[in-house]
Amino acid sequence: MTAPHGRGLLHLAAALDQQAAFDAASYVGPAQLAERGGLDFVTLGDTFARPGPDALAVLSRVAPATRRIGLVPTVTTTHTEPFHVQAAVATLDWVSRGRAGWQLDVSTTEGEARLFGRRHAAPADALWREAGEIAEVAARLWDSWEDDAEIRDEATGRFVDRDKLHHVDFQGATFFVKGPSIVPRPPQGHPVRVVDATEGPARRVAARHADVALVRVVGPAHARAVRAELRDAAAKFGRDADTLRVLGSLVVDLGDGERAAEPGHGGGGPRQTAQGPLYRGGPVDLAELIAAWHASEAVDGFHLTPVEPHRDLERLVNGTVALLQHRGLFRTFYPGSTLREHLGLARPANQYAVTGGAS
């Protein structure tokens, strides 16, 4: 679905993160708003380190209340069993009918480790290596059922064709999984994998396994450099670089009014803060920034985190997005129904079906 000339389609995503919200309504309304704006997906961050509900659970609660928008929870891989992670993500894909993603992350603190009492905190390098293995085993488990494994053959009494179910026998550095999954292959084949590729150790995992890489940078030149690096690395892993979408991550404070609230900071571009690159200004300037970075092929789109969830998401959808649509730069309706379709990514072939081997 890449545009025929020049840059690809513009992709937009928004974070639903909110403090101290434990009820469904706090998430359903904003997700529906983002869907009205035609955004590719919404994300919800997660960590065991701070209060908040389980992100994947929240987005499965949101799924039946929305129809098209992609749903991307963070699920950390350090303490959760790989088998459980892949089953939950596959299930989110089933309940949303092909709209699931998964942002991989790791738990580096001793505080998180103490909540489990199974292993000590480890350096980010080692944990990201493990996260890469978990991304790999998840893909194998999603493929462990071929798409047509369920046969319901009355004559032979067989419900499934066991030759289309596969043990994965995955041996990682810290774990082993036998397989196959308990969940049949999800509607998207592989739910969309998202990795924040800003930091070194995650970048390699993003290049190798991610469908969407997020980069937190303040300027288009830096973004373009990281994007080029990621695409090169992806190609070195044997991937087609065009199967990786790179989105710029910005925290947005859309304040009051239409134009930049602070001179030199808005129109002048985002600046680095403790929460990440912050854009402060009006929805119109943000639309210009998005259009400019995208036009110069610095990014394939943006992942935006509102500082004030309700106010800023509303301005983003009704201001920034409306303007981008008006200029013909962003979709006005969803031509497809799965997250992969929104992102212009093909449904992956099944790695076991290709060989046609028995389990």
Add this chain to the structure above:
Amino acid sequence: MTVRTRMHLAAHFPGVNSTTVWTDPRSKSQIDFASFEHLARTAERGLFDFFFLAEGLRPREYKGRIHDLDVVGRPESITVLNALAAVTERLGLAATVDATFNEPYELARRLATLDHLSGGRAAWNVVTSSDAFTGENFRRGGFLDRADRYARAAEFVATARDLWDSWTPEGVARPFAHQGRHFDIAGEFGLPRSPQGQPVVIQAGDSDEGREFAAATADVVFTRRGTLDAGREFYADVKGRLATYGRSPEDLKIMPGVTVVLGDTAADARERAAEIRHRQVSPQNALLALERIWGVDLSSYDPDGPLPDIDPEPAPALARGRVRVADPLAVAERWRALSRAKGLSIRQTVIEASGRQSFVGTPETVAAELDEFVTAGAADGFILVPHLTPGGLDEFVDRVVPLLQERGAFRTEYTGTTLRSHLGLPEPVWKG
């Protein structure tokens, strides 16, 4: 008029097993969300207490190969229930989740999230996996023997409850620490106390250890005791154990899993029941049921012929990932006697000997029998296991529920919003 004890009803989603008649043209997907939505909406229309999902963490194998005769493939329970919370308003949502291959902090958090997002409708059916076969999918691997399994499960539930209670009712998080034989954890829990105080805890398991565990900790017991006499024995036994733990008989609801086959006449219902059994036990399934007892390959036998003369192999089971037959020789002798007495083939014997339907009759007789079970002290209610996915409870809700209501045996409206309120369980007192 005296206030009658009302029965509780739950809907078991017949996802993965051999009870579903998947060859029926009305049998739909066991995995599409539409199926879950249909059954949950039916259960809520019928004012059921809760909707129930079983769990299995590895597809079963047979003769070293993936078992292919029964319905297989299911979604992950808690994720589906969160989605169902969006399309139901009152129905309780119960997830079976193994206490062996999970960790208390994480599972307590997932269950508390379900309780918050559903407004107080979450339940956890605590099961304890017994086989290393399942362990091959998990870091911790291996398995625990029965005594240890329940010790871990008991410590798991106690830890989860402490986590659920770790915030003050005013919403202030307090530090938490637990040090025991199975878990040594500390920190702060991620969620405030949930809308029903704590998720409801269900126990499924028949052994002495299982009963003791239920008496000590559970709010609901899911049992297989489907007959009146066996139900009464079980009911009296488990309720009798409660006093030891300072609990009263109303604190624990006993709900057998049962099947119901309806007909316009008794004969009609019997005919439908026979038809269902016939379709559940295909020729291949009949041989397999026999092999599970004999422990040897019987694939050369004719399912429409007589039972084997040879005695069962006592040692290795061909099946992996399911409960083993305790005394194969005794079962084989019983089945051979049955076959001789009635002149039954292998397939007919299996149909006759295993898993007959619990309640077969007209809506009127079934309503009366269900009511009798409850008034006779054999159950507090039932977990209905339909034969069809997902329409298998439509008829029960349309035809039996109104009769139960007429008899005063079942509620005519939800009076509360939480699962605890449906079950008549008090909200647990906050232990500060």
